[in-house]
Amino acid sequence: MYDQTMTLSDKYCRTPAIETLSGTALLDSLKEIIEAWREQAIPYRHPWPQSKTDPTYESDQLVVTIEPKWLVKAKYDLDRIMALPENWDSYGSPSIPEVLYKNAENFLRSLEVEDIEPPFVAPVSGGGIQFEWSNGDRELEVEFIELYVFGYLKIVKDEIVEQGDFSTDDYNSARLLIKWFKTGQS
């Protein structure tokens, strides 16, 4: 008989000398240990509550994401203008639609690897979002007003040198715009 005051682990640590057991007996002994452990085991839980809406939630693992400082600042400014109520400009402009926020956020995320300054983030009268970057004489404006396209404006010395629009999921074009902004080369 085992000592009843022993803990489970202590108790099962006192196994008979392994060399005295036959193969079957050893297997049975191990099964017994595993069953005993299963009965007393407490399911593992995270030490803090974690919501599935938390952007870091992924399956049962905590994923740590590191964003560049410019992106953190840009997203902060984006969230700030998303909180604007109806008629935020006193001219009857509506709040910014969620879909435009998603488009703008995806655009920023597509530039995550870029080493750039955070853009000036402005709401657009009539409903929309605008990013503005300045680099000496060069400026880049990107607007999110339409559902499926973003518009851009390349400016040099206050003169518009190119304007157009791209599909909101054309992230390659987004990166080319930033390349132009950084280097002046298309």
Place this chain on the structure above:
Amino acid sequence: MSVTIPTHYKEQFVDESESLWRGISEFQIKRNPDGTYRPSSGAFKSTDLSVDIASKTTPEKSVRNFAALSGFLAEVPIKLGYPVIEDPVEGNDAHALIKGKIKQGHAREIANASEWVIEPKHPF
């Protein structure tokens, strides 16, 4: 038989020489590298953009609760293809509309042409 259109139904076009004022929200004021401020072109993108006709009001009345007041000549939007019409509303006889949907490049041109009538009071 001739039909007389009541005066208030007629669109009164604003002359090119008039100055137009537009109130700017604090969220649409960008700081330049030299420390000065300028309105974002986002402040001039809208369909039928509201403005005040300068000759019919005062800066103090127009600025209301805006962070700043910018001004530009009516000829700027008119030459870009946007007519400006008088549109008096209750409590604001100076109200006018820049008709049409202002494109991104044109909004930037209007922003470039604008000057502060009342500069931003606070750092943004």
